[in-house]
Amino acid sequence: FQIKRHASGLATSYDYIIAGGGTSGLTVADRLTSAFPTRSVLVVEYGQLVNSSVILTPAATVPDPRYAFQIRSQPEPGLNNRSFTVTVGKIVGGCSAINAQMFDRGSAADYDAWGDVAGEEYKREGWSWEGLLPYFKKSVTFTPPAKEAVDRFGYTFDAEAAYGGNGSIQASYPPFQWQSEKLLRTAWKELGVKEQQEGAGGDAYGVFWFPSSQDPKTQTRSYGRTGHYDPVADRSNYHLLVGHKVTEVILGASDSDNSAFQARGVKIVSVDGKNASSFDVFSKQEVILAAGTIHTPGILQRSGIGPADVLKAANITTKVELPGVGQNLQDHALGNLFYNMTNNTLPGPIDMYMNRTLMEEAQRQYSQNHTGPLTLSGGNSGAFLPLSTITNTSSAIISALTAQSPSSYLPNSTHPTVLEGYSRQLDALKDLLSSNAAAVFEYPIGSGALISFLKPLSRGTVNIDPTDPLAGPLVNYRTFTNPLDLTLYQHGVKMFRRYYTTPTAQTLGPVELIPGAAVQTDEDWMKWLPKSISPSFYHPVGTAALGPKSRGGVVGPDLRVYGVGRLRVVDASVMPLIPGTHTSSTVYAVAEKAADLIIGAA
Numbered sequence: 360f361q362i363k364r365h366a367s368g369l370a371t372s373y374d375y376i377i378a379g380g381g382t383s384g385l386t387v388a389d390r391l392t393s394a395f396p397t398r399s400v401l402v403v404e405y406g407q408l409v410n411s412s413v414i415l416t417p418a419a420t421v422p423d424p425r426y427a428f429q430i431r432s433q434p435e436p437g438l439n440n441r442s443f444t445v446t447v448g449k450i451v452g453g454c455s456a457i458n459a460q461m462f463d464r465g466s467a468a469d470y471d472a473w474g475d476v477a478g479e480e481y482k483r484e485g486w487s488w489e490g491l492l493p494y495f496k497k498s499v500t501f502t503p504p505a506k507e508a509v510d511r512f513g514y515t516f517d518a519e520a521a522y523g524g525n526g527s528i529q530a531s532y533p534p535f536q537w538q539s540e541k542l543l544r545t546a547w548k549e550l551g552v553k554e555q556q557e558g559a560g561g562d563a564y565g566v567f568w569f570p571s572s573q574d575p576k577t578q579t580r581s582y583g584r585t586g587h588y589d590p591v592a593d594r595s596n597y598h599l600l601v602g603h604k605v606t607e608v609i610l611g612a613s614d615s616d617n618s619a620f621q622a623r624g625v626k627i628v629s630v631d632g633k634n635a636s637s638f639d640v641f642s643k644q645e646v647i648l649a650a651g652t653i654h655t656p657g658i659l660q661r662s663g664i665g666p667a668d669v670l671k672a673a674n675i676t677t678k679v680e681l682p683g684v685g686q687n688l689q690d691h692a693l694g695n696l697f698y699n700m701t702n703n704t705l706p707g708p709i710d711m712y713m714n715r716t717l718m719e720e721a722q723r724q725y726s727q728n729h730t731g732p733l734t735l736s737g738g739n740s741g742a743f744l745p746l747s748t749i750t751n752t753s754s755a756i757i758s759a760l761t762a763q764s765p766s767s768y769l770p771n772s773t774h775p776t777v778l779e780g781y782s783r784q785l786d787a788l789k790d791l792l793s794s795n796a797a798a799v800f801e802y803p804i805g806s807g808a809l810i811s812f813l814k815p816l817s818r819g820t821v822n823i824d825p826t827d828p829l830a831g832p833l834v835n836y837r838t839f840t841n842p843l844d845l846t847l848y849q850h851g852v853k854m855f856r857r858y859y860t861t862p863t864a865q866t867l868g869p870v871e872l873i874p875g876a877a878v879q880t881d882e883d884w885m886k887w888l889p890k891s892i893s894p895s896f897y898h899p900v901g902t903a904a905l906g907p908k909s910r911g912g913v914v915g916p917d918l919r920v921y922g923v924g925r926l927r928v929v930d931a932s933v934m935p936l937i938p939g940t941h942t943s944s945t946v947y948a949v950a951e952k953a954a955d956l957i958i959g960a961a
């Protein structure tokens with residue numbers, strides 16, 4: 360195997376260097392090492408190659424702090440100044456190694472909005488639903504559920520509309536669902552929510568089933584490493600350096616007229632070595648950033664590429680002023696209501712975790728036959744609701760949005776180009792909030808009373824720490840800093856109360872414990888939400904967004920960073936607008952497209 364743990368095992372230069380061996384980085388590395396057998400690729404990954412059944416077992420998905428960065432966010436002004444743990448993967452496979460394996464896609468409208476925000480050129484270059492669908496398909500192999508499981512659980516799907524590729528990541532339905540799943544889905548339908556046969560064909564609104572990123576033969580996690588690294592690790596043109604951090608991109612003078620600088624390689628430092636000195640590795644073709652939404656901006660900023668004020672504060676010479684780097688952070692704010700089901704006779708996950716005999720039986724089923732409740736990951740269905748399903752005040756909300764000045768709720772220092780991009784986003788969001796074919800809230804089914812806000816208006820930042828640029832980044836989610844988000848969220852949580860009044864949900868005897876009877880009026884909700892909501896459903900995007908420079912964009916339609924030759928970004932940070940879905944399948948699709956762009960350019 361070509362795993363390297365020390366600088367001494369490396370060549371002095373590679374054709375391609377990829378910073379980050381996570382979801383997107385491993386996908387691109389696999390494609391490049393396959394397309395160019397005579398070109399060399401180095402992936403530099405902060406975390407380790409971990410062989411643990413905890414990673415592979417679906418039900419054991421709670422992110423283990425050993426495998427995740429544990430960054431503290433800055434105090435959040437919109438959330439009563441609370442600060443939160445920012446959890447992102449720190450392991451070969453990145454977030455795909457620790458995520459909940461919910462493997463869905465957003466609506467067609469969500470991806471078409473990327474082109475609306477970034478502009479016609481981006482649409483023409485395939486940054487739209489139609490342009491991305493082939494990459495969604497290419498990235499996965501979908502195995503339809505067995506007939507017995509379809510009959511038993513009511514799984515629906517449309518393989519033709521959504522799948523058809525033979526990619527290395529496996530998408531499948533587990534051979535188990537708790538009985539309550541059916542009942543909880545029925546209750547949504549009683550509220551008039553439409554049932555979709557398939558969400559992944561562009562219709563991700565209503566109630567629908569979605570697969571897990573899971574190997575149907577072994578019922579184990581399918582992720583960046585199992586899909587894109589293990590099967591190809593012995594390629595002689597592929598080196599993976601673990602336990603090392605890319606601190607910055609080495610920039611040299613450009614040999615092209617399009618940019619003043621050109622990426623020549625990266626500076627790397629060992630993660631463990633105390634006071635370890637950094638060393639350089641050079642790239643003959645390209646440097647590719649895949650460190651994720653939380654870490655890619657830091658690599659750019661430390662290299663002198665970013666907002667002038669941020670770089671100046673950190674005493675870094677600005678080489679390329681690119682105001683969008685680290686701005687435009689978006690995530691799905693997560694709420695959690697708690698109910699006591701006084702009349703629930705159906706067994707559920709809590710019973711399993713509380714009862715040793717049930718747990719032992721589940722473990723036996725899983726280890727002997729790959730069946731039973733331990734084949735379940737984070738869940739396989741949800742209600743994804745457009746605004747019109749949630750409230751009859753949507754036109755008033757959209758009017759209030761139209762009346763807003765885009766600059767009112769962004770930090771004062773926001774560059775005019777970033778403001779311009781935000782203004783385009785608000786226009787696109789007005790359309791999405793008005794649409795009956797794009798979801799504004801997700802209510803995952805079977806995970807308690809969770810609620811995820813899919814169309815946030817507030818924008819955050821991820822910048823280097825001016826006092827120590829090499830330390831963890833300063834993350835400001837800035838959740839609810841646009842006050843309309845609070846209004847929208849209030850409608851979203853109230854929906855749960857309606858849900859639990861449906862005849863089917865009532866059979867469970869739900870008693871709301873949190874927030875409980877004390878929260879009744881709009882004013883009560885407005886006070887409760889900032890105390891109770893967390894800023895992230897682990898889906899950060901947007902900090903090196905696709906878009907023209909004049910709209911705060913960081914990368915062009917070919918994912919190249921403005922002002923620097925031979926440098927691209929391929930991870931979740933390029934999404935200009937957060938889609939209404941868990942983000943991993945979109946990351947794989949973007950990475951597949953990125954690989955095609957890089958291969959095409961060569």
Ligand SMILES: Cc1cc2nc3c(=O)[nH]c(=O)nc-3n(C[C@H](O)[C@H](O)[C@H](O)COP(=O)(O)OP(=O)(O)OC[C@H]3O[C@@H](n4cnc5c(N)ncnc54)[C@H](O)[C@@H]3O)c2cc1C
Nearest residue numbers: 379381382383405453454458459460461605651931941943
């Ligand atoms: C706990 C959790 C649950 C989630 N649940 C789901 C889910 O159920 N469904 C879903 O679709 N999505 C889910 N997601 C989100 C999804 O997994 C991510 O959006 C996606 O995997 C991000 O891919 P990426 O390539 O952008 O970044 P990552 O996969 O995070 O890869 C970045 C890699 O870069 C490395 N790195 C960082 N900085 C450096 C550096 N300076 N030098 C070298 N290496 C570096 C990191 O260690 C990491 O391995 C979840 C995420 C988390 C954290």
